[in-house]
Amino acid sequence: MLRFIVRRLLQAIPTLLILSVLVFAWLRSLPGGPAGALLGDKATPEKIEALNKVLGLDQPLYLQYFKFLGRVLTGDFGNSLISGESVLTEIGRALPATIELSITALFFAVALGIPLGYLAASNKGRFLDNFTVIGTLVGVAVPVFFLGILLKIVFAQNLGWFAPSSRQSADIDATRVTGFATLDGLLTGEFDATLDALWHLVLPAVALATIPLAIIVRITRASVLDVLNEDFVRTANAKGLTGQVVRRRHVLRNALLPVSTTIGLQTGLLLGGAVLTEKVFVWGGIGSLLAQGIERRDYPRLQALILLGAAVYVLVNLLVDISYALIDPRVRA
Amino acid sequence: MVHLRTARRRASAAIGMTAVAALSLSACAQSDRGGDSGSGAVGGTMIFGAAGEPKNFDPIFNDDGESFRPIRQMYETLITYKRGTADLAPGLAEKWEASEDGKSWTFTLRSGVKFHDGSEFNAEAVCFNFDRWFNMKGAAAQSQMIYYGDVFGGFAANEGDAAGEPLYQGCEAKDATTAVLNLSTYKGAFPAAFGLTSFSISSPDALKKYDADKVEQSGDSFSYPAYATEHPTGTGPFKFEGFDKANGTITLVRNDAYHGEKTKLDKLIFKIIPDEQARKQELQAGSIDGYDLPSPADFESLKSSGFQVTPRPAFNILYLGINQANNPALKDVRVRQAIAYAVNREQLVKTKLPEGAEVATQFMPDTVAGYADDVQQYPYDLEKAKSLLTEAGAANLTLKFFVPTEVTRPYMPNPSELAAVIADDLKKAGVTVELVSRPWNGGYKDDVQKAGKHDLHLLGWTGDYNDAGNFVGTFFGREKAEFGFNDPALFDALAAADATVDPTAHADAYKQVNKDVMSKFLPAVPVSHSPPAIVVSGKISGLVASPLTDERFDTVSKN
Numbered sequence: 057m058l059r060f061i062v063r064r065l066l067q068a069i070p071t072l073l074i075l076s077v078l079v080f081a082w083l084r085s086l087p088g089g090p091a092g093a094l095l096g097d098k099a100t101p102e103k104i105e106a107l108n109k110v111l112g113l114d115q116p117l118y119l120q121y122f123k124f125l126g127r128v129l130t131g132d133f134g135n136s137l138i139s140g141e142s143v144l145t146e147i148g149r150a151l152p153a154t155i156e157l158s159i160t161a162l163f164f165a166v167a168l169g170i171p172l173g174y175l176a177a178s179n180k181g182r183f184l185d186n187f188t189v190i191g192t193l194v195g196v197a198v199p200v201f202f203l204g205i206l207l208k209i210v211f212a213q214n215l216g217w218f219a220p221s222s223r224q225s226a227d228i229d230a231t232r233v234t235g236f237a238t239l240d241g242l243l244t245g246e247f248d249a250t251l252d253a254l255w256h257l258v259l260p261a262v263a264l265a266t267i268p269l270a271i272i273v274r275i276t277r278a279s280v281l282d283v284l285n286e287d288f289v290r291t292a293n294a295k296g297l298t299g300q301v302v303r304r305r306h307v308l309r310n311a312l313l314p315v316s317t318t319i320g321l322q323t324g325l326l327l328g329g330a331v332l333t334e335k336v337f338v339w340g341g342i343g344s345l346l347a348q349g350i351e352r353r354d355y356p357r358l359q360a361l362i363l364l365g366a367a368v369y370v371l372v373n374l375l376v377d378i379s380y381a382l383i384d385p386r387v388r389a
Numbered sequence: 390m391v392h393l394r395t396a397r398r399r400a401s402a403a404i405g406m407t408a409v410a411a412l413s414l415s416a417c418a419q420s421d422r423g424g425d426s427g428s429g430a431v432g433g434t435m436i437f438g439a440a441g442e443p444k445n446f447d448p449i450f451n452d453d454g455e456s457f458r459p460i461r462q463m464y465e466t467l468i469t470y471k472r473g474t475a476d477l478a479p480g481l482a483e484k485w486e487a488s489e490d491g492k493s494w495t496f497t498l499r500s501g502v503k504f505h506d507g508s509e510f511n512a513e514a515v516c517f518n519f520d521r522w523f524n525m526k527g528a529a530a531q532s533q534m535i536y537y538g539d540v541f542g543g544f545a546a547n548e549g550d551a552a553g554e555p556l557y558q559g560c561e562a563k564d565a566t567t568a569v570l571n572l573s574t575y576k577g578a579f580p581a582a583f584g585l586t587s588f589s590i591s592s593p594d595a596l597k598k599y600d601a602d603k604v605e606q607s608g609d610s611f612s613y614p615a616y617a618t619e620h621p622t623g624t625g626p627f628k629f630e631g632f633d634k635a636n637g638t639i640t641l642v643r644n645d646a647y648h649g650e651k652t653k654l655d656k657l658i659f660k661i662i663p664d665e666q667a668r669k670q671e672l673q674a675g676s677i678d679g680y681d682l683p684s685p686a687d688f689e690s691l692k693s694s695g696f697q698v699t700p701r702p703a704f705n706i707l708y709l710g711i712n713q714a715n716n717p718a719l720k721d722v723r724v725r726q727a728i729a730y731a732v733n734r735e736q737l738v739k740t741k742l743p744e745g746a747e748v749a750t751q752f753m754p755d756t757v758a759g760y761a762d763d764v765q766q767y768p769y770d771l772e773k774a775k776s777l778l779t780e781a782g783a784a785n786l787t788l789k790f791f792v793p794t795e796v797t798r799p800y801m802p803n804p805s806e807l808a809a810v811i812a813d814d815l816k817k818a819g820v821t822v823e824l825v826s827r828p829w830n831g832g833y834k835d836d837v838q839k840a841g842k843h844d845l846h847l848l849g850w851t852g853d854y855n856d857a858g859n860f861v862g863t864f865f866g867r868e869k870a871e872f873g874f875n876d877p878a879l880f881d882a883l884a885a886a887d888a889t890v891d892p893t894a895h896a897d898a899y900k901q902v903n904k905d906v907m908s909k910f911l912p913a914v915p916v917s918h919s920p921p922a923i924v925v926s927g928k929i930s931g932l933v934a935s936p937l938t939d940e941r942f943d944t945v946s947k948n
Contacts, residue, residue: 086831087827087828087831087832087835088828088830088831088832088834088835090609092830092834092835093830095452095535096452096453096535097453097798097851098452098535098850098853099834100838101835101838101839101870103535103538104839106532106549107532109549110528110529110532110549110606111606111609111610112608112609113609120609123608124608124609127608132607132608134607134608134609134610135607135608135610135611135612136610137609137610137611138442138444139442139444139634140444140445140610140611140612140613140618141612141634142612149634149635153635205666208670209670212670212674213670213673213674216674216675219674219676220667220670220671220673220674220676221662221664221667221670221671222636222637222660222662222671223635223636224636225676226436226636226638226658226660226676226677227434227436227656227658228636230633230636232633232635235635237635237636335664336664336667337667338637338662338663338664338667340634340635340636340637344663348663351830352830353830355609355610356608356609356610
């Protein structure tokens, strides 16, 4: 087993190396560059060239790459060109924002999706079912950014029920502990800060939840319908159990297996979807870092975001492979 | 102290059950909230929507509007600008005087001024700042002192690619309130350039204490010292309280020891909202009190919703650039004149630019000394354009017209629309126009300013200070890929105008240059001056819009 893990770890190294070359080359092939963005509107070509020299961006690409690689191997991903701050610090600060948003969206999707899917299946062919099926189709089809803008106009701008954007009000004086705005208020006793964070969280979370919600509803509905036709349900009904008991103990439990797999898959996708939602709601998370980084050609920030993202992906895959190997010894060979 | 709005209270009540859970957890961590700062009793808190994050807060290392906005509230310069104008006014210096040869500037300073850290502002502090800039070490630090390089030429020891000849010769503190600055030569930028935000005066104690000069390079990026990120210390009406990066807010508080009239607001918060639509929505939702550069398309709807949209006096220029290097036909001034006659600028300004925009007759607004009333004009005249083209043998001219995308600037709120109208006008004169679109930071500036791949292009400029050299000298003072000509006669005329010490003769010299540029050279076509606007809610009063976007919030109050 140990040999298997070591081998897989070694295999991950070339993957990451190749990726680092690709990211490095891709960023530098984009027109424009960080010096122009850093120096602003009034930058002259001479000043841009001078700054490129100071930053070492005038050196041959391979040389720049090896220097970059050398620093990354010592854990130094550099400083953001925009803020001058270590990119790892930036990422550390933005990550809780993205996680907070994704978890809340997932909570909405699961809390509404399973009951809705179940109700639709139980009322197959009736109005509620048809309504849900059409609703989920719309939910899957509407782009997140469009829905986000729509929610903002209706619920923030016109009705004033929720905040239009950002994570907290500007005049909230919140102490940061974990970086999770809702949690920090609870931990420090600043409950108004938590309420304020929730007031801001609702719309982006709803926008982000739409697609997973629609998927969970559909999977739950299909899965419940499948289970309803199983022999053991017929048996349970035949032996005289009440409808409620059959549904709760036998149908729902069995139907939830594929649903939970879907939820797992959706969690990964949510983090991706959060990028768009963050843009619409000016949410200071990873998505905002990424968008701003691309706009201003912040090489160090983008390199760190993409490489660390890839490293996490490789690691998760490795863990999955290891779990397979544990279950099925043939995989280890 | 937190001020929750009514709507927020409603929503908060609905989700108030979380507070129950909170009670059990609250013992885990401590709040580090301060006392009763900013109770709102006097002037409350103003929240202004900023479009981007400031680079840092040390004035000398910055050159962009988003960094300058908070810096201007915390710092002061020796000379400042009269509110709402680009005219000079006393700042930290009550008076200033140049020697006859313009090489020595004597500043009579205000007394009784203190920095935010309690230390004394005096002539020594002024000289400390000038010495610090001149003696700055490290290529990284020098590369970030954009305005210093532009105005003062070079450093004690130029590093990296800083190559200019230093203008600064030394600073003498004659007594507590008299500082004398010695320069190697006269420069037309002075005294106006002393008002540049970059040349704000910092507390020498704080500069030393927080390692202000330690800009470090890590790989291909920079990091800034604690002075620039956490302890900016000036003499201004507001003091720095903090930059909450997680929430994107910069908080300033009233400086109760300010030497002038104290601010009416208790707190001034800049909230970073990069998206313009989001800024508008936040204003409409009441969560911010104002923002800068609303889109001209939104002016009417904002006004009808009760917001105050204030256009600034225009201090900018949009021009249609012409590159003579790429296309031999463009070397003929008649062809360039034909282009000027062919573009219906009156119509363009009326239909595509915000209210208050004006057709430009030369490359600077009329508020700048050196503006000439009697330059050659190019009113829309299609027939004249066609005959000039025929005369020059360029009747079948084809031009590549480069246009920036993904950008709006105060002088060009909608570049693609402007370019389409100009291209149509040119087509009517028989010119074939190939429009080439390039993203602003994704190739446009490289193609136009570095590679000179274009024949025509759209670009503009917002003035930094009130001197003709900052406009016409910046554009045509030397050979540039953007315009593709090398005309020593023009370069020399501009250099001579810049070196003229007497203010009247200085202005006259630039007037002559403007006349020559418009009649003899015409290296580009001046198009328009547009007034960029600022918008605030109906509750805000006392904000004076500045042509230099140099708004100070100390006179602002919120009802």
